[in-house]
Amino acid sequence: MAVFTRVSEADIAAWLANYSLGTLLELQGIPAGIENTNYFVTTTNGRFVLTLFEKLTADDLPFFLNLMAHLARHGIPCPCPVADKQNRFLGELNGKPACIVSRLSGKSVTQPTTAQCAAVGAMLGQMHSAGQSFGEQMLNPRGSAWRAEAAQQVRRFLPPQDAVLLAGEVEFHATHPLAGIPRGVIHADLFRDNVLMEGERVGGLIDFYFACTGKLLYDVAITVNDWCMTPEGKLDAGHTRALLNAYHAARPLTAAEADLWPIALRVAALRFWISRLYDLHLPREGDIVHAHNPDQFKRILQNHIASPNPPWL
Numbered sequence: 467m468a469v470f471t472r473v474s475e476a477d478i479a480a481w482l483a484n485y486s487l488g489t490l491l492e493l494q495g496i497p498a499g500i501e502n503t504n505y506f507v508t509t510t511n512g513r514f515v516l517t518l519f520e521k522l523t524a525d526d527l528p529f530f531l532n533l534m535a536h537l538a539r540h541g542i543p544c545p546c547p548v549a550d551k552q553n554r555f556l557g558e559l560n561g562k563p564a565c566i567v568s569r570l571s572g573k574s575v576t577q578p579t580t581a582q583c584a585a586v587g588a589m590l591g592q593m594h595s596a597g598q599s600f601g602e603q604m605l606n607p608r609g610s611a612w613r614a615e616a617a618q619q620v621r622r623f624l625p626p627q628d629a630v631l632l633a634g635e636v637e638f639h640a641t642h643p644l645a646g647i648p649r650g651v652i653h654a655d656l657f658r659d660n661v662l663m664e665g666e667r668v669g670g671l672i673d674f675y676f677a678c679t680g681k682l683l684y685d686v687a688i689t690v691n692d693w694c695m696t697p698e699g700k701l702d703a704g705h706t707r708a709l710l711n712a713y714h715a716a717r718p719l720t721a722a723e724a725d726l727w728p729i730a731l732r733v734a735a736l737r738f739w740i741s742r743l744y745d746l747h748l749p750r751e752g753d754i755v756h757a758h759n760p761d762q763f764k765r766i767l768q769n770h771i772a773s774p775n776p777p778w779l
């Protein structure tokens with residue numbers, strides 16, 4: 467249930483007076499999601515999504531809101547923040563930082579087709595290209611320092627062979643960083659549940675709150691590790707090639723990126739193995755329990771280590 471902070475029709479009607487969005491027609495809580503409170507808001511001017519941020523603070527948010535506005539301006543179907551009458555994207559509602567963004571159409575899929583993988587690859591390539599002209603920077607909060615620190619903290623919960631695998635991988639990536647390849651704005655969490663599909667086309671990319679500045683190939687690896695994975699934790703070669711070829715047509719991959727592809731897949735798997743272990747064993751106070759299974763990413767990581775020639779273009 468992702469309505470942590472209640473908003474009444476009277477609350478939103480008063481809040482909307484700060485905007486040029488017309489008057490409220492309908493307010494509906496959105497049950498999906500685990501981080502923020504989300505409502506669908508329909509006004510006389512259209513369909514929107516209201517988000518109340520439960521953890522991110524008003525200091526964190528301008529990067530994400532400005533990024534979404536930038537990408538939307540470039541034609542990427544991502545939520546576009548609406549400015550209030552003082553021309554600000556960020557407001558406050560019921561004691562929480564809040565914003566209202568455009569509502570996109572489509573539904574997330576769980577078993578993507580080859581054509582849908584290609585559509586996501588193309589959209590990711592376009593997003594990376596459009597992101598090149600975004601002027602703001604954000605360090606990756608789930609980068610190498612975080613990996614080392616979080617791995618240290620979860621180590622004591624693991625059986626010995628998993629602790630060895632984890633420590634070995636953290637060390638490997640600390641000494642084999644993804645160097646000398648293109649950087650830019652990355653989504654960093656483009657899993658299936660963060661893409662709204664309309665048949666074979668992408669209706670929307672959502673949930674930009676892990677976005678940061680990083681290696682573009684790492685973002686491709688995060689996306690492939692979710693979209694192109696079989697239930698056994700191995701890459702589906704057809705889906706992977708479809709996604710990569712469509713990406714390449716939008717933002718050409720380089721020879722240096724080809725060389726680093728196996729390592730990018732490993733470090734992307736490691737990041738989610740660690741975060742899932744951390745959320746399982748060390749949940750933050752007030753976190754609701756959710757069912758992301760760390761073992762799935764352990765298996766993916768082990769399979770990547772065992773197959774050093776993953777599908778490429």
Ligand SMILES: Nc1ncnc2c1ncn2[C@@H]1O[C@H](COP(=O)(O)OP(=O)(O)OP(=O)(O)O)[C@@H](O)[C@H]1O
Pocket residue numbers: 468496498499500501502503504515545567568569570571659660670672673
């Ligand atoms: N701009 C949007 N347009 C259409 N639907 C949206 C939009 N933003 C959110 N949604 C819907 O709301 C649901 C929850 O949103 P989201 O995934 O951003 O939740 P969250 O709690 O912020 O993040 P998390 O995925 O980390 O739990 C999505 O699955 C989607 O159905």
Ligand SMILES: N[C@@H](CCO)C(=O)O
Pocket residue numbers: 655657738741742758
């Ligand atoms: N996409 C993440 C959770 C949200 O960041 C995962 O599946 O572990």
